[in-house]
Amino acid sequence: MKKELLIIVFISFIFNLSGQSVDPLRTKDAEAQDIWVDSILKNMSIDEKIGQLFMIQAYSNKDKKHEDYITNMIQKYHVGNLIFMQGTPKKQAVLTNTFQDAAKVPLLIGFDGEWGLDMRLKDTYRFPWNMTLGAIKKDSLITEFGKHLGMHCKRLGIHVNFAPVVDINTNPENPIIGNRSFGEDKENVTQKAIAFTKGMQSQGVLANAKHFPGHGDTATDSHHTLPVLNFDLARLDSVELYPYKRVFDAGMASVMTAHLSIASLEPDSRLPTSLSKNVVTNLLQQKLGFLGLVITDGLNMKGAANYATSAEINLAAIQAGNDLLLIPQEIPATVNMIKKAIELKTLTEERVNFSVRKILRAKYWAGLNNYKPVVLENLHEDLNSIQDELLHRELVKNSLTVIKNKNYNISVTNLEERKIAYVKLGDDSGYSFIEMLQKYGQVDQVYSENLDGLIKKLKPYNLVIVGFHKSNSNPWKSYKFTNKELVWLQEISRENNVILDVFASPYSLLQVKSFTNIEGIIVSYQNSKLAQELSAQLIFGAFGAKGKLPVSIKNDFLEGSGFFTSNLSRFEYTIPEAAQLSSIKLKKIDSLATIILKEKMAPGFQVVVARHGKIVLEKSYGHHTDDTSRKVKNSDVYDLASLTKILASLPLVMKAEEEKKISLNEKLQDLLPGFKNSNKAAVSVREILSHYGRLKAWIPFYVATQDSITHKNLPAFYSNKQSERFSLNVAKNLYINKSYKDSIYKYIKDADQRTTAGYKYSDLGYYLLQEAIENEYQKPLNTLVDEEFYQSLGANRTTYLPLQKFPAEEIIPTEKDNYYRNQLVQGYVHDMGAAMLGGVGGHAGLFANANDVAKIMQMYLQKGYYGGKRYLKTETLDKFNHRYFSDMQVRRGLGFDKPQLNPKVKATCGCVSDESFGHSGFTGTYTWADPQSGIVYVFLSNRVYPTAANRSLVNSNMRTIIQQVIQDAIIN
Incomplete structure (x- = not known):
């Protein structure tokens, strides 16, 4: 006692202690509370x-x-x-x-x-x-x-x-x-x-x-x-x-x-x-x-x-x-x-x-x-509201903790210099992590049954992201590495530049004997789908790290450790409400998709919607063709048709203009001396880009290579086998005489000019711009734009000549061509003129998925900046996103399409700002960016399937109707 x-x-x-000063059970109406309590207690x-x-x-x-x-x-x-x-x-x-x-x-x-x-x-x-x-x-x-x-x-x-x-x-x-x-x-x-x-x-x-x-x-x-x-x-x-x-x-x-x-x-x-x-x-x-x-x-x-x-x-x-x-x-x-x-x-x-x-x-x-x-x-x-999801995302984003960042590996920059591999450790799934990593660039999942095999496979890579994934089912699940995994981690780190991302308790790191060879360490705490997605976004700088370690890892990383990392202005992937858009209103796109598919406007398509640098909708609908065996995936690539103009040619023209290699006032005769005595000699670069140069809309170059009666391709121009002479691949088992390229430029040079001034959309100027750019930089257009833009943007799903990069099953077919190539066109550019150039045209030939198109458009929207890199000057974007012939009712900027001046023309929904810009493509593609609303919209389809006569998508204005839905979904 x-x-x-x-x-x-x-x-x-x-x-x-003085004790609790306020009774926490006492309500503001304490007197009424006491009366209620007493009335019950006394009768018990x-x-x-x-x-x-x-x-x-x-x-x-x-x-x-x-x-x-x-x-x-x-x-x-x-x-x-x-x-x-x-x-x-x-x-x-x-x-x-x-x-x-x-x-x-x-x-x-x-x-x-x-x-x-x-x-x-x-x-x-x-x-x-x-x-x-x-x-x-x-x-x-x-x-x-x-x-x-x-x-x-x-x-x-x-x-x-x-x-x-x-x-x-x-x-x-x-x-x-x-x-x-x-x-x-x-x-x-x-x-x-x-x-x-x-x-x-x-x-x-x-x-x-x-x-x-x-x-x-x-x-x-x-x-x-x-x-x-x-x-x-x-x-x-x-x-x-x-x-x-x-x-x-x-x-x-x-x-x-x-x-x-x-x-x-x-x-x-x-x-x-x-x-x-x-x-x-x-x-x-x-x-x-x-x-x-x-x-x-x-x-x-x-x-x-x-x-x-x-x-x-x-x-x-x-x-x-x-x-x-x-x-x-x-x-x-x-x-x-x-x-x-x-x-x-x-x-x-x-x-x-x-x-x-x-x-x-x-x-x-x-x-x-x-x-x-x-x-x-x-x-x-x-009990499962959008507000809950928004909060959950903020909680996870703010928790992610970078405890080591040697050489500032996190956030990842200079993608053009990186060859990235992902290696999964742990006994739980890392699917959402790798899927999100791959939205930012080429990240290969590397696996081997044994360590020696894995080390060998990792040799070509200069950055290895190791994800440690443990069960997220409850907090008591084992979070520990196996002995095998600890050995593998050390060996991988000894041989490679490594970022370790731990989707488990930070205490798991207590087992790691040495962190010396591990350049970067992220603690993501849990292996939830959201933690995986957001941690991948953190690695690529969609937002910066803010978390601080809540426990100590021996003396290596003390409680409170945590580096801030850079926001590189890359896309963040989130839900509509995070960008002040209504997910309920955006669901109307699903209803419109049903109509598109049911009425066979296109067999399938992709849609991406972004706002304020956040992709809030990335969705694929339908199938590759009317054969419903292959669904469209977000990673599949479409023939972009004329989107090529603003996504390939235009960035290079802007770069050349900045470097004073091309002037907007420069005449064709100066740009291409061979045009000196032509009827196009005095046409300026500004007029070409504004479609104000009185050029014909297009020329069906392929017709001149066919028999005028049978419309069969003539042997003088084509072969079913590749050779030095027939070196340009037009379609599967179809090669054109390489000398015909000169004929194309001669046709353009000799073509009549339109007699009246004014706006007329034309592909021909982009043939000429391609020639000028390639002459100036001494590189093919496809190589140049890939090196200068796509690689560092992480636009690894964007390319000319897609069969050289992707398997055919990842490339959406276009038309069942019965007039020129006489086959289903898949992996080859649909545009005949671009095909006759071997698949690389200034006006057509580019393939991409919607996610990559959005990256390029977001770079434009951010005035030439993306992923920690400045591609173009702000003033350059302003210069090109401007109408120079609006007094002549030309709605176009330089290369960019702009909202209609004539209300009867349906270039947009009529609901976007005058600052907005974009382009459409013949194959059923469309993209638009609006600096005022912050919205980037991409629609990719193969509406030319089964034939180009299928114009119901165009006639219905469905692409701009969806644009209106997006605009209507803005909350504030």
């Missing part, structure tokens, strides 16, 4: 009072027998509180309403949802674990997280959520806390807990600080045994108890007492702290002054259940000072034992009244004085 008294005195001295029998002390388990995935059992416990034993476990939200809502109807006093519904309702319920939202959140420096995001979780609980009729975990995880081997903790730093843990509590309790849901007095430095799991903490009082005060003191002062409504053995607090080593009066009453309520609801940890857990019989444990918990018994066993026996204890005066009714009063006050605080049933309508939508 003297020893216990000494402990209490010492506790009083060491903590020397002793059995009804005892029933209020229980919070029993209820399941929404069990049968009618279980439902009847719970109803019986409520009606016969007056159980006043439930904690819902596994099941589904709709069934839980139905059962909650049923059980509330059975209760005389509204039930306080509890739930254990640390990272969201998903912790227990299917079809609900999952937010990140606390360890992930601990890496976030912006505590306002944690408040938002608490708010969202509170809204979810409130919507489902839950009044107390057993969160946050405020344990300081100082023991990396802790088997039960770990990822559930905000980290090892007491200040960070405290601030996160306060922020979370503020958010959740703002929604009228009680927060719960657990596991008092601190479960963070245990090596065993209290679910299975009684953990022992051999710390003195000074250590407990400075570490374990630190966050509790602070969260109590911040208004924490409830606390959970843990099943621990701590000799410095409770001399009886067998007695769990949850059942110790020294801990629950003397320390928690008297010395720390906690005035809120005191709830035990689950009394079915072995840490408590091994102490005595269930009824004895339940009684001991009340005698220790707990208010609410969580998951008590043997309810009838417990009721009898408590009543017997009152008779024997080892427990007083006043003591029971004290806890019941607090429970009733908590019920009033949670709004149960005005109880309303859970509304079933729109329940799923309310």
Whole structure:
């Protein structure tokens, strides 16, 4: 007895606290609260009072027998509180309403949802674990997280959520806390807990600080045994108890007492702290002054259940000072034992009244004085909202932590110099990671059964991204490397420039013996789809890293470590609302897609929508052809037709103009001396790019190479075999005489000019610009644009001559040509003139997927800057995105198409700004960018399948109708 008294005195001295100054259960209308509580309490029998002390388990995935059992416990034993476990939200809502109807006093519904309702319920939202959140420096995001979780609980009729975990995880081997903790730093843990509590309790849901007095430095799991903490009082005060003191002062409504053995607090080593009066009453309520609801940890857990019989444990918990018994066993026996204890005066009714009063006050605080049933309508939508997704993305983005960045490998720049491989370690999927990495450039997944084979395969690469992927199903899953993986990691790092991305607990890095040879390390914390996608975006600089390590990795990386990385202004991939677009309104594109496919306007197509540098829609519809065996994929490439003009020729013209190799005022006779005495000699570059040079629209060059009667290709011009003479590949097994290129330029030179001035769209000028550019730089157009733009842009799905780079099954066919090539055109340019040049034309010949087209358009929208590199000057983009002949009703800029001046012309939806620019293509392609709205729109199709006579896509204006949908989706 003297020893216990000494402990209490010492506790009083060491903590020397003023206690919680404000009762967290007291509402603003305290007088009304007291009246409601008193009116209920004074009419309760002793059995009804005892029933209020229980919070029993209820399941929404069990049968009618279980439902009847719970109803019986409520009606016969007056159980006043439930904690819902596994099941589904709709069934839980139905059962909650049923059980509330059975209760005389509204039930306080509890739930254990640390990272969201998903912790227990299917079809609900999952937010990140606390360890992930601990890496976030912006505590306002944690408040938002608490708010969202509170809204979810409130919507489902839950009044107390057993969160946050405020344990300081100082023991990396802790088997039960770990990822559930905000980290090892007491200040960070405290601030996160306060922020979370503020958010959740703002929604009228009680927060719960657990596991008092601190479960963070245990090596065993209290679910299975009684953990022992051999710390003195000074250590407990400075570490374990630190966050509790602070969260109590911040208004924490409830606390959970843990099943621990701590000799410095409770001399009886067998007695769990949850059942110790020294801990629950003397320390928690008297010395720390906690005035809120005191709830035990689950009394079915072995840490408590091994102490005595269930009824004895339940009684001991009340005698220790707990208010609410969580998951008590043997309810009838417990009721009898408590009543017997009152008779024997080892427990007083006043003591029971004290806890019941607090429970009733908590019920009033949670709004149960005005109880309303859970509304079933729109329940799923309310528990899985767009706002939840937006918050989740911000939480993950702000958590990603770069703890090593030698040579500034992160963010990755200079893609033209990189050859990148991805190697997967771990036993879980990395599919979303590699899929996202490949949106930024060529990243090859490299695999081998053995280490030697892998090292050999990695030889050609100068950057290797190693993803370590472990199960994300729950926080307790193993996060450790295998011995084999540790060896492989070291060997890969010894031979290569490596970025290691850890999609698991940061504690996994404790196994790594040396980080010397690893140039970059990212801790992504969890292997969720979203973490994989966002971490890949971080690597390529779509946004910068902000996270700080919440735990230490030996002396290599201390808690709080974390480098900021650069935002390189590359595309971020996200959801519409993140760019202030409505996902609901954008869904209309799906409806229009159905019409396009049903009416056979095109067999398939791709759509990309971006705003403010964020791709919010990237989707493929339909199939390659009317043979529905091959669906269109986002990575498939289309023949861009005339988009080639602004995506290949124009950037090179702008570059040449900047370098003063070409002048906009320069005449054709100066640009190409062979045109000196032609009728085009005085046509300027400005006029060509504006389609104001009086050039004919096009010339069907192929007709002159065919028999005029049979329309068959003449042997003088074509061969089915390649040779030095017949070297230019027109189509499959069809080669044209290389000398015919000269004839094409002669046809253009000799062609009549239009007699009247004015606007006339023409391909011919781009044949000439191609010749001029190739002459100036002494390189083929396709090589030049690839080297100067595509490689560094990461536009690795953009190319001329696609069969040299991609398998045929990744290239969308165009037309069933029965007039020239007499075959299905696939992998060869559809435009006849470009085909006769061997597939590389200034006006046509480029192939790409929609994602790559969007990159180039975004570079233009960002005034020549993308991915950390300036391609073109701002003034250059302004110069070319300008109408020079608008007084002559020419809507075009220099190369770029512009919105219509004549309302009858449907160049755009009529809904974009005058600053906007883009182009369309004959094969059914279209792209547009608007500096005013920040929108980039890409539509790629093969509407010329089966034949070019299929003009329904063009006649329906479907491409610009979709543009209107996008514009209408703008929220602000």
